[in-house]
Amino acid sequence: MASTLGLVLNFLIFPGLLFTAIVGLLTQWVDRKVSARVQWRVGPPWYQPFADILKLLGKEILIPEGAGRTGFLFAPLAGLAAVGVVSTMLWLANIQGGGFVGDLIGVLYLLTIPSLGMIIGAAASGNPLASVGASREMKLVLAYELPFIIAIFTAVTKVSPMTLRLDGILDYQAVNGVLLGNASCIIAFIVAILCAQAKLTYPPFDVPEADTELMDGTHMEYSGAALAVVKLSQAMMLFTLPIFFITIFWGGIVLTGWGILYTIIKYVIIVTIIVLIKNTNPRVRIDQAVRFFWGPVTVLAIIGMVLAMVGL
Amino acid sequence: MGATSWGFKKSLWVFHLNAGACNNCDIEVLDCLTPRFDIERFGMKLVGSVKHADVLLVSGFVSRKVLPDVIETYEQAPKPVAVVALGACGCTGGIFRDGYNFAGPVDKVIPVDAYIPGCPPRPEAIIDGIVKLMGKL
Ligand code: SF4
Numbered sequence: 001m002a003s004t005l006g007l008v009l010n011f012l013i014f015p016g017l018l019f020t021a022i023v024g025l026l027t028q029w030v031d032r033k034v035s036a037r038v039q040w041r042v043g044p045p046w047y048q049p050f051a052d053i054l055k056l057l058g059k060e061i062l063i064p065e066g067a068g069r070t071g072f073l074f075a076p077l078a079g080l081a082a083v084g085v086v087s088t089m090l091w092l093a094n095i096q097g098g099g100f101v102g103d104l105i106g107v108l109y110l111l112t113i114p115s116l117g118m119i120i121g122a123a124a125s126g127n128p129l130a131s132v133g134a135s136r137e138m139k140l141v142l143a144y145e146l147p148f149i150i151a152i153f154t155a156v157t158k159v160s161p162m163t164l165r166l167d168g169i170l171d172y173q174a175v176n177g178v179l180l181g182n183a184s185c186i187i188a189f190i191v192a193i194l195c196a197q198a199k200l201t202y203p204p205f206d207v208p209e210a211d212t213e214l215m216d217g218t219h220m221e222y223s224g225a226a227l228a229v230v231k232l233s234q235a236m237m238l239f240t241l242p243i244f245f246i247t248i249f250w251g252g253i254v255l256t257g258w259g260i261l262y263t264i265i266k267y268v269i270i271v272t273i274i275v276l277i278k279n280t281n282p283r284v285r286i287d288q289a290v291r292f293f294w295g296p297v298t299v300l301a302i303i304g305m306v307l308a309m310v311g312l
Numbered sequence: 313m314g315a316t317s318w319g320f321k322k323s324l325w326v327f328h329l330n331a332g333a334c335n336n337c338d339i340e341v342l343d344c345l346t347p348r349f350d351i352e353r354f355g356m357k358l359v360g361s362v363k364h365a366d367v368l369l370v371s372g373f374v375s376r377k378v379l380p381d382v383i384e385t386y387e388q389a390p391k392p393v394a395v396v397a398l399g400a401c402g403c404t405g406g407i408f409r410d411g412y413n414f415a416g417p418v419d420k421v422i423p424v425d426a427y428i429p430g431c432p433p434r435p436e437a438i439i440d441g442i443v444k445l446m447g448k449l
Contacts, residue, residue, distance in 0.1 A: 032352070041350040048355050051322035055366065058316025060390040062363060215360030223363040223390040 015091030017084040024235035025049040056228035071124030076229045079117030083236040094253040099167035125221035133217025137208035143293035148195035150301035154188035157308040170252045178251040187304035204281035242270040323355040327365030333372030336432040337399040343435040373401040373408040374416030386422045400431040
C-alpha cells in the first residue's frame with residue numbers, strides 16, 4: 001500500500017507532473033530568451049511561461065460546433081499524462097535504479113502519445129486547417145519514428161550484455177564510460193537530436209503548426225484551459241527528451257556532489273543545440289521533411305547501427 | 313482569481329484584425345515585434361488563431377463588407393478579451409468617415425477598451441497604449 005502511494009506521489013509531484021511542468025516551463029523561458037538574443041531582442045521575463053499558463057487557466061474553453069467533445073478535450077490530457085509517466089520512469093531509473101524489463105520500449109511508446117493526442121484532438125475539432133495540421137503531424141510521426149527507434153537501439157546494441165532496461169544501460173555506462181564516447185553512438189545521438197526537433201514540432205519541422213499558413217494548425221481550435229494543457233505538454237516534452245538522451249547516451253543524471261553540475265551542463269548543452277537549430281532554419285515543406293527523415297537521416301542511423309554491430 | 317488575473321495582465325496574446333485599414337497601421341504593428349521595439353518584453357505576442365487571443369487589435373474603419381466578420385470574430389474570441397482600436401480610422405473613421413461604405417468606427421460595433429490614435433500610430437504610441445491597457449486591466 002505504502003509503495004503504491006509512493007508511486008502515485010512520484011507521478012504527481014516529484015519527478016512526475018508538477019516537477020516536470022515547472023522545469024519544463026523554465027526551459028521554455030530559456031528557449032524564448034535565447035531565441036530573442038539570437039534575434040538581437042531583449043526577450044520576455046523569466047516568469048513569462050508561468051504567466052501564460054495561469055492566464056490560459058482563467059479563460060473560457062470554447063468547443064467548436066460539430067466537434068467531437070470527448071476526443072477534443074481528452075486527447076491532450078492523454079498526452080500530458082504520457083509525458084508525466086515517461087519523466088517519472090526516467091527519473092526513477094536514474095536516481096533509484098528502479099527499472100523493469102522492457103521499460104525502454106515503454107518509454108518509446110509513451111513518447112509518441114503526445115503527438116497522437118494532438119492528431120486525435122485536431123481531427124476531432126472539425127476545423128479544416130486543424131485537420132490539415134493533423135494529417136501533416138501524422139506524416140511527420142511516420143517519418144521520424146523509424147530513424148529515432150534505430151538511433152535508440154544503436155545504444156542498446158552497444159551495451160553488452162544487450163538490455164532493454166534503462167537502469168541496465170545506466171549501469172553499463174557507469175562501468176565502461178559514457179556511450180557517447182563511441183563513433184556509432186555519436187552518430188545515433190545526432191540522429192536522435194534531429195528527430196527530437198520533429199517530435200517537439202520545432203522549426204525546421206514545425207509543419208503541423210505552421211503559424212503563417214495554418215494559423216497554429218493542430219492547436220488552432222483550443223482555448224483556455226485546454227490550450228494550457230497542450231502548451232504544458234509541449235513544455236514537458238522539451239524537458240523530458242533531453243533527459244531521455246542524457247540517460248541513454250550520456251551517463252544519466254547524478255544528484256550527488258559535482259554530478260549535479262555536470263547533469264545541468266549536459267542538459268543545457270542539449271537544450272541549446274535544439275534551440276539553435278530552431279532559430280537558424282526556415283520551415284521545410286512536409287514532403288521535404290518526410291524525404292529528409294526517410295533518406296539521409298535513416299541512412300545515417302543505419303550506418304550508426306552497423307558501426308555498433310562491428311564494435312565501434 | 314488573483315493568479316489568473318495577474319497572468320492575464322502579464323501575458324496578452326494579440327490577434328490582429330484588419331477591418332478595412334489601408335495597411336499602413338498593420339505595418340506599424342509588425343514594427344513592434346522588431347528588435348528595436350521588441351514587444352515580447354511585456355509578454356505579448358501575435359497569435360494566428362482568434363481562439364488564442366486576449367486582445368483583439370482592430371485596425372481600419374470597419375467597412376460594411378467586413379462588419380459581420382468583425383462581430384463574428386469578437387464573438388469567437390474566448391472571454392475575457394480586450395479590444396483595442398488602432399489608428400485614426402479605428403478610433404473615429406479618419407479620412408474614410410464620409411465614405412459610402414463606412415459602418416464604423418470600431419466602438420460602434422464592438423466594445424472598445426483602448427484607443428490608439430495616429431495615422432498611422434508610431435510603434436512607441438502602440439506600446440504606450442498597450443501598457444496603459446495593462447494598467448487598466
Ligand atoms: S489610420 Fe491612417 S494609416 Fe491607419 S489605416 Fe487609417 S488611413 Fe491607414
